[in-house]
Amino acid sequence: MLKAITGGSIINGKGAAPIPDGLILVDGNRIQAVGSRDSLSIPRDAEVVDLGTATLLPGLIDTHVHLVMNAREDCVASLAHKSAVESVVEAAGNARRALRGGVTTVRDCADVFGVTLTLKRAIDGGHLDGPRILACGLPITTTAGHLNYMGISADSTEEVLKAVRTVVSMGVDWVKVCATGGGLTSDSNVRRAQYSAETLTALVQDAHRLGRKVAAHAHGTEGIRNCAIAGTDSIEHCSWMGEEEGHRYDEAAVDLMLKKGLYVSHTITGPRTGSSEEVDDLMNSEYGERYALLRRTLEEGVRMVISSDAGVPDTRFEDFGGSLVIAVKCCGFSPMGAIIASTSRAAEMLGMDDRVGTLEPGRFADILAVDGDPLQDISAIRRIVGVFKDGRRFV
Numbered sequence: 001m002l003k004a005i006t007g008g009s010i011i012n013g014k015g016a017a018p019i020p021d022g023l024i025l026v027d028g029n030r031i032q033a034v035g036s037r038d039s040l041s042i043p044r045d046a047e048v049v050d051l052g053t054a055t056l057l058p059g060l061i062d063t064h065v066h067l068v069m070n071a072r073e074d075c076v077a078s079l080a081h082k083s084a085v086e087s088v089v090e091a092a093g094n095a096r097r098a099l100r101g102g103v104t105t106v107r108d109c110a111d112v113f114g115v116t117l118t119l120k121r122a123i124d125g126g127h128l129d130g131p132r133i134l135a136c137g138l139p140i141t142t143t144a145g146h147l148n149y150m151g152i153s154a155d156s157t158e159e160v161l162k163a164v165r166t167v168v169s170m171g172v173d174w175v176k177v178c179a180t181g182g183g184l185t186s187d188s189n190v191r192r193a194q195y196s197a198e199t200l201t202a203l204v205q206d207a208h209r210l211g212r213k214v215a216a217h218a219h220g221t222e223g224i225r226n227c228a229i230a231g232t233d234s235i236e237h238c239s240w241m242g243e244e245e246g247h248r249y250d251e252a253a254v255d256l257m258l259k260k261g262l263y264v265s266h267t268i269t270g271p272r273t274g275s276s277e278e279v280d281d282l283m284n285s286e287y288g289e290r291y292a293l294l295r296r297t298l299e300e301g302v303r304m305v306i307s308s309d310a311g312v313p314d315t316r317f318e319d320f321g322g323s324l325v326i327a328v329k330c331c332g333f334s335p336m337g338a339i340i341a342s343t344s345r346a347a348e349m350l351g352m353d354d355r356v357g358t359l360e361p362g363r364f365a366d367i368l369a370v371d372g373d374p375l376q377d378i379s380a381i382r383r384i385v386g387v388f389k390d391g392r393r394f395v
């Protein structure tokens, strides 16, 4: 079945100049051709989907979400009261919300009971609507460490290797390790490292041996540095928090990230409306300093992707576009840079750039249509008028 999707300009996700009067031909679940209406003709048997002047871009990729969490204050406490079945139901609802918010691929960065693996199979099998899922499953952490109530507690190198093999045997796509404490785990000390560089190195080597990449949660600079030494494929958050207080940038760690081609998946949480009041409040809070250091990290040339941490308090799954808005208004991304960071670069980080993240022939037909031009005003990314995944329209 051929579809001809017409709109305003096309942003391909790789930074090319936008194509005016865009037309995307979709054959089944794949993109067949992308161009302007002048350059391509619409086959007679194609179903035409006219999106007016809407801007067409690749479906967004959110590289850090928690589908089992409810985005409310009690997102952690409520987990303890839920069975695996209830958590699958929660995750299924959140997956649908993310898709309606223009997110066609997610990496889930920690669940309970491995339920996102079940959900992934249900979505891939066509039983439920949701984005493509790459699942980390159970997070690996220390006793009393960040997310210990969700994942596997492993302290010694030997225990950590056992934990890697356990999650791989469950079928995870990525291995998630908590390299520092975290804000959602009050006793875990968000500023300090949970593992030595040696233990993290052993974890990365074993995960790679088993064909899995590693996502490492790290807020504190001490842990960020350990991740850079160990070569965790993605460093989540990267908040540059000092050991005792404030923030501390580490140039040596950044040099290692550059040398090893590591990715930083910077999570932008909260209501994310992008209003001038909200931006002022953020820049005058402790986030102001953090965002200045992230801007510096970006300017150094580190491969940064934008993510949401959706599921944590006030961070709804349907609002990922808001993370791009804040990235532009607070963190030094250009509008095109923010789009690249949440499409083609995210796909590259996930090892899926041959399938998703760009509007090119042969890629899956994952397409977002928004009202207005996000290159002129990034807020347009939140005005969603169409979402397609595998060529099928969901919004």
Ligand SMILES: [Zn+2]
Pocket (backbone or CB within 6 Å): 064, 065, 066, 109, 309
């Ligand atoms: Zn997270």
